[in-house]
Amino acid sequence: MxxxxxxxxxxxxxxxxxxxxxxxxxxxxxxxxxxxxxxxxxxxxxxxxxxxxxxxxxxxxxxxxxxxxxxxxxxxxxxxxxxxxxxxxxxxxxxxxxxxxxxxxxxxxxxxxxxxxxxxxxxxxxxxxxxxxxxxxxxxxxxxxxxxxxxxxxxxxxxxxxxxxxxxQFHWLNQGYRDFEEFLSTLDRKKRKNIRAERRKVEEAGVRFRQIRGLDASEADWRFFKRCYDHTYAEHYSTPYLNLDFFRRIGADMPRNILLVQAERDGRPIASSLLIHDDKTLYGRYWGCIEHLPCLHFETAYYQPLEFCIANRIECFEGGAQGEHKMARGFLPxxxxxxxxxxxxxxxxxxxxxxxxxxxxxxxxxxxxxxxxxxxxx
The missing domain is CATH 3.40.630.30 (Gcn5-related N-acetyltransferase (GNAT))
Incomplete structure:
Protein backbone atom coordinates (compact mmCIF):
# COMPACT_ATOMS: atom_id res chain seq x y z
CA MET A 1 0.00 0.00 0.00
CA GLN A 169 8.78 -0.14 37.92
CA PHE A 170 6.60 -1.69 40.59
CA HIS A 171 3.10 -2.96 39.84
CA TRP A 172 0.41 -4.54 42.04
CA LEU A 173 -1.55 -7.43 40.55
CA ASN A 174 -5.08 -8.25 41.63
CA GLN A 175 -5.50 -11.98 42.30
CA GLY A 176 -9.27 -11.69 42.50
CA TYR A 177 -9.24 -10.49 46.11
CA ARG A 178 -12.65 -10.14 47.77
CA ASP A 179 -11.45 -7.30 49.99
CA PHE A 180 -8.35 -5.60 51.37
CA GLU A 181 -8.08 -8.07 54.23
CA GLU A 182 -7.85 -11.00 51.84
CA PHE A 183 -5.02 -9.21 50.03
CA LEU A 184 -3.26 -8.63 53.36
CA SER A 185 -3.56 -12.32 54.18
CA THR A 186 -1.29 -13.15 51.23
CA LEU A 187 1.59 -11.03 52.57
CA ASP A 188 4.18 -12.26 55.01
CA ARG A 189 3.47 -11.56 58.67
CA LYS A 190 5.78 -8.55 59.08
CA LYS A 191 4.49 -6.75 55.98
CA ARG A 192 0.89 -7.43 56.99
CA LYS A 193 1.49 -6.10 60.50
CA ASN A 194 3.23 -2.95 59.22
CA ILE A 195 0.42 -2.09 56.80
CA ARG A 196 -2.21 -2.48 59.49
CA ALA A 197 -0.17 -0.25 61.78
CA GLU A 198 0.22 2.41 59.08
CA ARG A 199 -3.51 2.44 58.35
CA ARG A 200 -4.32 2.59 62.06
CA LYS A 201 -2.12 5.67 62.56
CA VAL A 202 -4.01 7.55 59.88
CA GLU A 203 -7.41 6.50 61.19
CA GLU A 204 -6.51 7.41 64.78
CA ALA A 205 -5.38 10.84 63.58
CA GLY A 206 -8.99 11.44 62.59
CA VAL A 207 -8.46 11.31 58.82
CA ARG A 208 -11.32 10.24 56.57
CA PHE A 209 -11.23 9.65 52.84
CA ARG A 210 -13.38 10.42 49.81
CA GLN A 211 -12.93 8.54 46.55
CA ILE A 212 -14.16 11.02 43.97
CA ARG A 213 -14.95 9.84 40.45
CA GLY A 214 -14.19 12.27 37.67
CA LEU A 215 -17.87 12.79 36.92
CA ASP A 216 -18.37 13.99 40.52
CA ALA A 217 -15.23 16.12 40.88
CA SER A 218 -16.00 19.78 41.52
CA GLU A 219 -13.99 22.88 40.71
CA ALA A 220 -13.06 23.04 44.40
CA ASP A 221 -11.78 19.45 44.28
CA TRP A 222 -9.54 20.23 41.32
CA ARG A 223 -8.26 23.47 42.85
CA PHE A 224 -7.40 21.68 46.06
CA PHE A 225 -5.65 18.87 44.21
CA LYS A 226 -3.59 21.43 42.26
CA ARG A 227 -2.63 23.08 45.54
CA CYS A 228 -1.38 19.71 46.85
CA TYR A 229 0.42 18.97 43.55
CA ASP A 230 2.23 22.33 43.64
CA HIS A 231 3.17 21.81 47.29
CA THR A 232 4.89 18.51 46.47
CA TYR A 233 7.04 20.18 43.82
CA ALA A 234 7.83 23.11 46.11
CA GLU A 235 9.07 20.72 48.80
CA HIS A 236 11.52 19.29 46.27
CA TYR A 237 12.55 22.76 45.06
CA SER A 238 11.11 22.01 41.61
CA THR A 239 8.72 23.73 39.24
CA PRO A 240 5.46 21.85 38.54
CA TYR A 241 5.06 20.66 34.97
CA LEU A 242 1.26 20.76 34.81
CA ASN A 243 -1.12 23.68 35.27
CA LEU A 244 -4.69 23.94 36.50
CA ASP A 245 -6.00 24.26 32.94
CA PHE A 246 -4.61 20.79 32.16
CA PHE A 247 -6.36 19.21 35.14
CA ARG A 248 -9.61 20.97 34.31
CA ARG A 249 -9.42 19.72 30.73
CA ILE A 250 -8.92 16.05 31.61
CA GLY A 251 -11.62 16.36 34.26
CA ALA A 252 -14.05 17.63 31.62
CA ASP A 253 -12.98 15.50 28.63
CA MET A 254 -12.17 12.10 30.21
CA PRO A 255 -14.04 12.05 33.54
CA ARG A 256 -14.74 8.29 33.39
CA ASN A 257 -10.99 7.69 33.58
CA ILE A 258 -10.41 9.90 36.63
CA LEU A 259 -10.20 9.06 40.33
CA LEU A 260 -9.36 11.64 42.99
CA VAL A 261 -8.65 10.42 46.52
CA GLN A 262 -9.11 13.23 49.03
CA ALA A 263 -8.12 13.03 52.70
CA GLU A 264 -10.05 15.15 55.19
CA ARG A 265 -9.45 15.99 58.83
CA ASP A 266 -11.72 18.02 61.09
CA GLY A 267 -13.97 18.70 58.11
CA ARG A 268 -11.29 20.15 55.81
CA PRO A 269 -9.19 18.56 53.05
CA ILE A 270 -5.51 17.99 53.85
CA ALA A 271 -4.24 15.71 51.05
CA SER A 272 -5.18 14.46 47.59
CA SER A 273 -4.00 12.03 44.94
CA LEU A 274 -4.90 11.77 41.26
CA LEU A 275 -5.20 8.42 39.49
CA ILE A 276 -6.12 7.55 35.91
CA HIS A 277 -7.77 4.24 35.05
CA ASP A 278 -9.49 2.12 32.47
CA ASP A 279 -11.29 -1.18 33.00
CA LYS A 280 -8.07 -3.16 33.53
CA THR A 281 -5.44 -0.86 35.03
CA LEU A 282 -5.21 1.92 37.59
CA TYR A 283 -2.31 4.34 37.16
CA GLY A 284 -1.00 6.31 40.10
CA ARG A 285 -0.01 9.77 38.92
CA TYR A 286 0.36 12.53 41.52
CA TRP A 287 -0.17 13.15 45.20
CA GLY A 288 0.38 15.96 47.66
CA CYS A 289 -0.65 17.25 51.08
CA ILE A 290 -0.86 20.53 52.96
CA GLU A 291 -0.57 18.89 56.38
CA HIS A 292 1.98 16.21 57.18
CA LEU A 293 0.85 13.19 59.16
CA PRO A 294 2.61 9.84 59.63
CA CYS A 295 1.69 7.33 56.88
CA LEU A 296 -0.72 9.73 55.17
CA HIS A 297 1.11 9.26 51.87
CA PHE A 298 0.78 5.47 51.97
CA GLU A 299 -2.95 5.61 52.66
CA THR A 300 -3.76 8.31 50.10
CA ALA A 301 -1.53 7.10 47.26
CA TYR A 302 -1.56 3.30 47.80
CA TYR A 303 -4.08 1.78 50.19
CA GLN A 304 -7.13 3.74 49.09
CA PRO A 305 -6.34 3.05 45.41
CA LEU A 306 -5.81 -0.63 46.18
CA GLU A 307 -9.26 -0.75 47.75
CA PHE A 308 -10.62 0.88 44.60
CA CYS A 309 -8.95 -1.79 42.44
CA ILE A 310 -10.37 -4.61 44.54
CA ALA A 311 -13.89 -3.14 44.61
CA ASN A 312 -13.89 -2.54 40.84
CA ARG A 313 -12.03 -5.72 39.83
CA ILE A 314 -9.21 -3.79 38.24
CA GLU A 315 -6.39 -6.19 37.39
CA CYS A 316 -3.30 -4.03 37.87
CA PHE A 317 -2.20 -0.94 39.76
CA GLU A 318 0.85 0.79 38.29
CA GLY A 319 2.22 2.90 41.10
CA GLY A 320 4.36 5.21 38.96
CA ALA A 321 8.07 5.65 38.42
CA GLN A 322 10.67 4.12 40.74
CA GLY A 323 9.88 3.38 44.38
CA GLU A 324 11.42 0.26 45.87
CA HIS A 325 9.39 0.98 49.02
CA LYS A 326 6.29 -0.13 47.09
CA MET A 327 7.38 -3.76 47.42
CA ALA A 328 6.56 -3.77 51.12
CA ARG A 329 3.00 -2.92 50.08
CA GLY A 330 2.52 -5.78 47.65
CA PHE A 331 3.98 -4.33 44.46
CA LEU A 332 6.38 -6.42 42.38
CA PRO A 333 9.15 -5.37 39.98
Whole structure:
Protein backbone atom coordinates (compact mmCIF):
# COMPACT_ATOMS: atom_id res chain seq x y z
CA MET A 1 0.00 0.00 0.00
CA UNK A 2 1.16 3.53 -0.74
CA UNK A 3 1.00 5.77 2.30
CA UNK A 4 1.09 9.52 2.46
CA UNK A 5 3.54 10.59 5.15
CA UNK A 6 2.79 13.71 7.20
CA UNK A 7 4.29 15.51 10.16
CA UNK A 8 1.79 17.64 12.06
CA UNK A 9 2.36 20.07 14.90
CA UNK A 10 -1.16 19.90 16.32
CA UNK A 11 -3.59 17.11 17.09
CA UNK A 12 -6.33 19.32 15.65
CA UNK A 13 -4.81 18.63 12.22
CA UNK A 14 -5.61 14.94 12.78
CA UNK A 15 -8.95 15.26 14.55
CA UNK A 16 -10.32 13.57 17.65
CA UNK A 17 -12.28 10.88 15.81
CA UNK A 18 -9.44 9.86 13.49
CA UNK A 19 -6.89 9.74 16.32
CA UNK A 20 -9.06 7.85 18.81
CA UNK A 21 -10.20 5.39 16.14
CA UNK A 22 -6.56 4.46 15.51
CA UNK A 23 -5.79 4.23 19.25
CA UNK A 24 -8.80 1.98 19.90
CA UNK A 25 -7.67 -0.38 17.14
CA UNK A 26 -4.52 -1.21 19.13
CA UNK A 27 -4.20 -4.14 21.54
CA UNK A 28 -2.01 -2.23 24.00
CA UNK A 29 -3.66 1.18 24.39
CA UNK A 30 -4.34 3.20 27.53
CA UNK A 31 -6.03 6.49 28.47
CA UNK A 32 -2.79 8.45 28.08
CA UNK A 33 -2.80 7.82 24.33
CA UNK A 34 -6.27 9.30 23.96
CA UNK A 35 -6.90 12.54 22.10
CA UNK A 36 -8.36 14.02 25.31
CA UNK A 37 -5.22 13.49 27.39
CA UNK A 38 -2.70 14.55 24.75
CA UNK A 39 -4.75 17.53 23.63
CA UNK A 40 -5.06 18.69 27.25
CA UNK A 41 -1.27 18.61 27.57
CA UNK A 42 -0.82 20.64 24.40
CA UNK A 43 -3.67 23.12 24.64
CA UNK A 44 -2.97 23.91 28.29
CA UNK A 45 0.62 24.76 27.35
CA UNK A 46 2.00 22.09 29.69
CA UNK A 47 3.63 20.28 26.76
CA UNK A 48 4.07 22.76 23.94
CA UNK A 49 6.78 24.33 21.83
CA UNK A 50 7.01 27.11 24.42
CA UNK A 51 7.69 24.61 27.22
CA UNK A 52 10.26 22.68 25.18
CA UNK A 53 7.88 19.99 23.88
CA UNK A 54 7.31 20.80 20.21
CA UNK A 55 4.75 18.32 18.77
CA UNK A 56 5.83 16.72 15.49
CA UNK A 57 3.44 13.78 15.25
CA UNK A 58 4.37 11.37 12.46
CA UNK A 59 1.41 10.06 10.43
CA UNK A 60 0.81 7.58 7.63
CA UNK A 61 -2.44 8.16 5.74
CA UNK A 62 -4.15 5.97 3.20
CA UNK A 63 -6.82 7.26 0.87
CA UNK A 64 -9.54 6.61 3.43
CA UNK A 65 -8.12 6.81 6.94
CA UNK A 66 -5.20 7.23 9.32
CA UNK A 67 -3.25 3.95 9.09
CA UNK A 68 -0.37 4.62 11.50
CA UNK A 69 0.92 7.35 13.79
CA UNK A 70 3.55 8.09 16.37
CA UNK A 71 3.44 10.65 19.18
CA UNK A 72 6.65 12.53 18.48
CA UNK A 73 8.24 15.68 19.91
CA UNK A 74 11.25 17.84 19.22
CA UNK A 75 12.78 18.35 22.66
CA UNK A 76 14.92 21.26 23.82
CA UNK A 77 15.62 19.67 27.23
CA UNK A 78 15.24 16.34 29.05
CA UNK A 79 12.71 17.25 31.75
CA UNK A 80 9.55 15.23 32.27
CA UNK A 81 10.79 12.03 30.63
CA UNK A 82 11.64 9.57 33.47
CA UNK A 83 14.33 7.83 31.39
CA UNK A 84 17.35 9.85 32.31
CA UNK A 85 19.96 10.88 29.75
CA UNK A 86 21.58 13.76 31.65
CA UNK A 87 24.98 12.00 31.63
CA UNK A 88 24.76 11.78 27.84
CA UNK A 89 23.90 15.48 27.66
CA UNK A 90 26.94 16.30 29.78
CA UNK A 91 29.25 14.12 27.66
CA UNK A 92 28.13 15.92 24.50
CA UNK A 93 28.62 19.31 26.17
CA UNK A 94 32.14 18.46 27.39
CA UNK A 95 33.09 17.49 23.85
CA UNK A 96 31.71 20.66 22.32
CA UNK A 97 28.69 18.98 20.71
CA UNK A 98 25.02 19.92 20.83
CA UNK A 99 22.68 17.28 22.27
CA UNK A 100 19.56 19.36 21.64
CA UNK A 101 17.32 19.35 19.72
CA UNK A 102 16.51 15.67 19.97
CA UNK A 103 13.51 13.62 18.86
CA UNK A 104 11.38 11.96 21.50
CA UNK A 105 8.42 9.61 21.30
CA UNK A 106 6.68 9.54 24.67
CA UNK A 107 3.62 10.70 26.57
CA UNK A 108 4.84 13.87 28.30
CA UNK A 109 5.34 13.56 32.06
CA UNK A 110 3.90 10.03 31.99
CA UNK A 111 6.14 7.02 32.72
CA UNK A 112 3.53 4.49 31.57
CA UNK A 113 4.24 1.74 29.04
CA UNK A 114 2.05 1.75 25.94
CA UNK A 115 2.10 1.75 22.16
CA UNK A 116 4.38 4.24 20.50
CA UNK A 117 4.04 2.70 17.03
CA UNK A 118 0.30 2.98 16.47
CA UNK A 119 -0.49 0.93 13.35
CA UNK A 120 -3.48 -0.95 11.99
CA UNK A 121 -1.32 -3.66 10.40
CA UNK A 122 2.20 -5.07 10.46
CA UNK A 123 2.76 -3.51 7.04
CA UNK A 124 1.74 -0.06 8.29
CA UNK A 125 3.93 -0.52 11.39
CA UNK A 126 6.98 -1.35 9.26
CA UNK A 127 6.30 1.67 7.06
CA UNK A 128 6.01 3.87 10.15
CA UNK A 129 9.41 2.73 11.44
CA UNK A 130 10.92 3.40 8.02
CA UNK A 131 9.41 6.88 7.99
CA UNK A 132 10.90 7.54 11.44
CA UNK A 133 14.34 6.45 10.24
CA UNK A 134 14.09 8.85 7.33
CA UNK A 135 13.03 11.74 9.58
CA UNK A 136 15.90 11.23 12.02
CA UNK A 137 18.52 10.80 9.29
CA UNK A 138 17.51 13.82 7.20
CA UNK A 139 17.26 16.33 10.04
CA UNK A 140 19.84 17.76 12.43
CA UNK A 141 18.82 15.82 15.52
CA UNK A 142 21.48 14.41 17.79
CA UNK A 143 19.34 11.44 18.68
CA UNK A 144 15.92 9.78 18.81
CA UNK A 145 14.44 8.28 21.98
CA UNK A 146 11.30 6.14 22.27
CA UNK A 147 10.26 5.83 25.91
CA UNK A 148 8.18 3.09 27.54
CA UNK A 149 7.15 1.08 24.47
CA UNK A 150 5.84 -2.45 25.11
CA UNK A 151 8.56 -5.10 24.91
CA UNK A 152 7.49 -6.35 21.49
CA UNK A 153 7.78 -2.87 19.98
CA UNK A 154 11.12 -2.36 21.71
CA UNK A 155 12.50 -5.37 19.87
CA UNK A 156 11.03 -4.16 16.57
CA UNK A 157 12.93 -0.92 17.09
CA UNK A 158 16.08 -2.85 17.99
CA UNK A 159 15.88 -4.66 14.65
CA UNK A 160 15.66 -1.22 12.99
CA UNK A 161 18.95 -0.13 14.57
CA UNK A 162 17.90 1.29 17.95
CA UNK A 163 19.69 0.44 21.19
CA UNK A 164 17.52 -0.86 24.01
CA UNK A 165 17.56 0.29 27.60
CA UNK A 166 15.70 -1.38 30.45
CA UNK A 167 14.37 -0.03 33.72
CA UNK A 168 12.21 -1.11 36.64
CA GLN A 169 8.78 -0.14 37.92
CA PHE A 170 6.60 -1.69 40.59
CA HIS A 171 3.10 -2.96 39.84
CA TRP A 172 0.41 -4.54 42.04
CA LEU A 173 -1.55 -7.43 40.55
CA ASN A 174 -5.08 -8.25 41.63
CA GLN A 175 -5.50 -11.98 42.30
CA GLY A 176 -9.27 -11.69 42.50
CA TYR A 177 -9.24 -10.49 46.11
CA ARG A 178 -12.65 -10.14 47.77
CA ASP A 179 -11.45 -7.30 49.99
CA PHE A 180 -8.35 -5.60 51.37
CA GLU A 181 -8.08 -8.07 54.23
CA GLU A 182 -7.85 -11.00 51.84
CA PHE A 183 -5.02 -9.21 50.03
CA LEU A 184 -3.26 -8.63 53.36
CA SER A 185 -3.56 -12.32 54.18
CA THR A 186 -1.29 -13.15 51.23
CA LEU A 187 1.59 -11.03 52.57
CA ASP A 188 4.18 -12.26 55.01
CA ARG A 189 3.47 -11.56 58.67
CA LYS A 190 5.78 -8.55 59.08
CA LYS A 191 4.49 -6.75 55.98
CA ARG A 192 0.89 -7.43 56.99
CA LYS A 193 1.49 -6.10 60.50
CA ASN A 194 3.23 -2.95 59.22
CA ILE A 195 0.42 -2.09 56.80
CA ARG A 196 -2.21 -2.48 59.49
CA ALA A 197 -0.17 -0.25 61.78
CA GLU A 198 0.22 2.41 59.08
CA ARG A 199 -3.51 2.44 58.35
CA ARG A 200 -4.32 2.59 62.06
CA LYS A 201 -2.12 5.67 62.56
CA VAL A 202 -4.01 7.55 59.88
CA GLU A 203 -7.41 6.50 61.19
CA GLU A 204 -6.51 7.41 64.78
CA ALA A 205 -5.38 10.84 63.58
CA GLY A 206 -8.99 11.44 62.59
CA VAL A 207 -8.46 11.31 58.82
CA ARG A 208 -11.32 10.24 56.57
CA PHE A 209 -11.23 9.65 52.84
CA ARG A 210 -13.38 10.42 49.81
CA GLN A 211 -12.93 8.54 46.55
CA ILE A 212 -14.16 11.02 43.97
CA ARG A 213 -14.95 9.84 40.45
CA GLY A 214 -14.19 12.27 37.67
CA LEU A 215 -17.87 12.79 36.92
CA ASP A 216 -18.37 13.99 40.52
CA ALA A 217 -15.23 16.12 40.88
CA SER A 218 -16.00 19.78 41.52
CA GLU A 219 -13.99 22.88 40.71
CA ALA A 220 -13.06 23.04 44.40
CA ASP A 221 -11.78 19.45 44.28
CA TRP A 222 -9.54 20.23 41.32
CA ARG A 223 -8.26 23.47 42.85
CA PHE A 224 -7.40 21.68 46.06
CA PHE A 225 -5.65 18.87 44.21
CA LYS A 226 -3.59 21.43 42.26
CA ARG A 227 -2.63 23.08 45.54
CA CYS A 228 -1.38 19.71 46.85
CA TYR A 229 0.42 18.97 43.55
CA ASP A 230 2.23 22.33 43.64
CA HIS A 231 3.17 21.81 47.29
CA THR A 232 4.89 18.51 46.47
CA TYR A 233 7.04 20.18 43.82
CA ALA A 234 7.83 23.11 46.11
CA GLU A 235 9.07 20.72 48.80
CA HIS A 236 11.52 19.29 46.27
CA TYR A 237 12.55 22.76 45.06
CA SER A 238 11.11 22.01 41.61
CA THR A 239 8.72 23.73 39.24
CA PRO A 240 5.46 21.85 38.54
CA TYR A 241 5.06 20.66 34.97
CA LEU A 242 1.26 20.76 34.81
CA ASN A 243 -1.12 23.68 35.27
CA LEU A 244 -4.69 23.94 36.50
CA ASP A 245 -6.00 24.26 32.94
CA PHE A 246 -4.61 20.79 32.16
CA PHE A 247 -6.36 19.21 35.14
CA ARG A 248 -9.61 20.97 34.31
CA ARG A 249 -9.42 19.72 30.73
CA ILE A 250 -8.92 16.05 31.61
CA GLY A 251 -11.62 16.36 34.26
CA ALA A 252 -14.05 17.63 31.62
CA ASP A 253 -12.98 15.50 28.63
CA MET A 254 -12.17 12.10 30.21
CA PRO A 255 -14.04 12.05 33.54
CA ARG A 256 -14.74 8.29 33.39
CA ASN A 257 -10.99 7.69 33.58
CA ILE A 258 -10.41 9.90 36.63
CA LEU A 259 -10.20 9.06 40.33
CA LEU A 260 -9.36 11.64 42.99
CA VAL A 261 -8.65 10.42 46.52
CA GLN A 262 -9.11 13.23 49.03
CA ALA A 263 -8.12 13.03 52.70
CA GLU A 264 -10.05 15.15 55.19
CA ARG A 265 -9.45 15.99 58.83
CA ASP A 266 -11.72 18.02 61.09
CA GLY A 267 -13.97 18.70 58.11
CA ARG A 268 -11.29 20.15 55.81
CA PRO A 269 -9.19 18.56 53.05
CA ILE A 270 -5.51 17.99 53.85
CA ALA A 271 -4.24 15.71 51.05
CA SER A 272 -5.18 14.46 47.59
CA SER A 273 -4.00 12.03 44.94
CA LEU A 274 -4.90 11.77 41.26
CA LEU A 275 -5.20 8.42 39.49
CA ILE A 276 -6.12 7.55 35.91
CA HIS A 277 -7.77 4.24 35.05
CA ASP A 278 -9.49 2.12 32.47
CA ASP A 279 -11.29 -1.18 33.00
CA LYS A 280 -8.07 -3.16 33.53
CA THR A 281 -5.44 -0.86 35.03
CA LEU A 282 -5.21 1.92 37.59
CA TYR A 283 -2.31 4.34 37.16
CA GLY A 284 -1.00 6.31 40.10
CA ARG A 285 -0.01 9.77 38.92
CA TYR A 286 0.36 12.53 41.52
CA TRP A 287 -0.17 13.15 45.20
CA GLY A 288 0.38 15.96 47.66
CA CYS A 289 -0.65 17.25 51.08
CA ILE A 290 -0.86 20.53 52.96
CA GLU A 291 -0.57 18.89 56.38
CA HIS A 292 1.98 16.21 57.18
CA LEU A 293 0.85 13.19 59.16
CA PRO A 294 2.61 9.84 59.63
CA CYS A 295 1.69 7.33 56.88
CA LEU A 296 -0.72 9.73 55.17
CA HIS A 297 1.11 9.26 51.87
CA PHE A 298 0.78 5.47 51.97
CA GLU A 299 -2.95 5.61 52.66
CA THR A 300 -3.76 8.31 50.10
CA ALA A 301 -1.53 7.10 47.26
CA TYR A 302 -1.56 3.30 47.80
CA TYR A 303 -4.08 1.78 50.19
CA GLN A 304 -7.13 3.74 49.09
CA PRO A 305 -6.34 3.05 45.41
CA LEU A 306 -5.81 -0.63 46.18
CA GLU A 307 -9.26 -0.75 47.75
CA PHE A 308 -10.62 0.88 44.60
CA CYS A 309 -8.95 -1.79 42.44
CA ILE A 310 -10.37 -4.61 44.54
CA ALA A 311 -13.89 -3.14 44.61
CA ASN A 312 -13.89 -2.54 40.84
CA ARG A 313 -12.03 -5.72 39.83
CA ILE A 314 -9.21 -3.79 38.24
CA GLU A 315 -6.39 -6.19 37.39
CA CYS A 316 -3.30 -4.03 37.87
CA PHE A 317 -2.20 -0.94 39.76
CA GLU A 318 0.85 0.79 38.29
CA GLY A 319 2.22 2.90 41.10
CA GLY A 320 4.36 5.21 38.96
CA ALA A 321 8.07 5.65 38.42
CA GLN A 322 10.67 4.12 40.74
CA GLY A 323 9.88 3.38 44.38
CA GLU A 324 11.42 0.26 45.87
CA HIS A 325 9.39 0.98 49.02
CA LYS A 326 6.29 -0.13 47.09
CA MET A 327 7.38 -3.76 47.42
CA ALA A 328 6.56 -3.77 51.12
CA ARG A 329 3.00 -2.92 50.08
CA GLY A 330 2.52 -5.78 47.65
CA PHE A 331 3.98 -4.33 44.46
CA LEU A 332 6.38 -6.42 42.38
CA PRO A 333 9.15 -5.37 39.98
CA UNK A 334 8.37 -5.16 36.27
CA UNK A 335 10.86 -4.43 33.51
CA UNK A 336 10.31 -1.37 31.32
CA UNK A 337 11.91 -0.49 27.99
CA UNK A 338 13.17 2.42 25.97
CA UNK A 339 14.88 2.57 22.56
CA UNK A 340 17.62 5.00 21.52
CA UNK A 341 19.39 6.04 18.31
CA UNK A 342 22.34 8.44 18.27
CA UNK A 343 23.66 10.07 15.13
CA UNK A 344 27.28 10.40 16.32
CA UNK A 345 29.02 7.03 15.71
CA UNK A 346 31.55 7.31 18.55
CA UNK A 347 28.94 8.28 21.12
CA UNK A 348 26.62 5.57 19.84
CA UNK A 349 29.35 2.96 20.38
CA UNK A 350 30.14 4.23 23.88
CA UNK A 351 26.49 4.32 24.93
CA UNK A 352 25.86 0.87 23.48
CA UNK A 353 28.60 -0.52 25.73
CA UNK A 354 27.18 1.35 28.72
CA UNK A 355 23.67 0.05 28.07
CA UNK A 356 24.90 -3.55 27.89
CA UNK A 357 26.51 -3.19 31.32
CA UNK A 358 23.46 -1.39 32.71
CA UNK A 359 21.13 -4.12 31.42
CA UNK A 360 23.10 -6.78 33.30
CA UNK A 361 22.76 -4.69 36.44
CA UNK A 362 19.01 -4.24 35.95
CA UNK A 363 18.50 -7.98 35.49
CA UNK A 364 20.49 -8.73 38.63
CA UNK A 365 18.54 -6.09 40.54
CA UNK A 366 15.20 -7.58 39.50
CA UNK A 367 16.37 -11.06 40.47
CA UNK A 368 17.42 -9.78 43.88
CA UNK A 369 14.10 -8.00 44.40
CA UNK A 370 12.15 -11.11 43.48
CA UNK A 371 14.09 -13.09 46.05
CA UNK A 372 12.69 -10.74 48.71
CA UNK A 373 9.12 -10.44 47.48
CA UNK A 374 6.60 -9.55 50.21
CA UNK A 375 4.25 -12.49 49.83
CA UNK A 376 4.00 -15.53 52.09
CA UNK A 377 5.92 -18.56 50.93
CA UNK A 378 3.79 -21.63 50.26
Missing amino acids: NYRTQIVSSLSEIGRDAWDDLVKSQEDSNPFLSFAFLDALHESGSASAKSGWQPQFLLLQSEHRLEAAMPLYVKAHSYGEYVFDWAWVDAYRRNGLAYYPKLLSAIPFTPVSGNRLLARSAEAGAALVQALLEVQQTNEFSSTHILFPPEQQAHVLQEAGFMLRSGV QKTWSAHWLAHPAFADAIERFLAQEADGIDAYIDELNEHNPFRRS
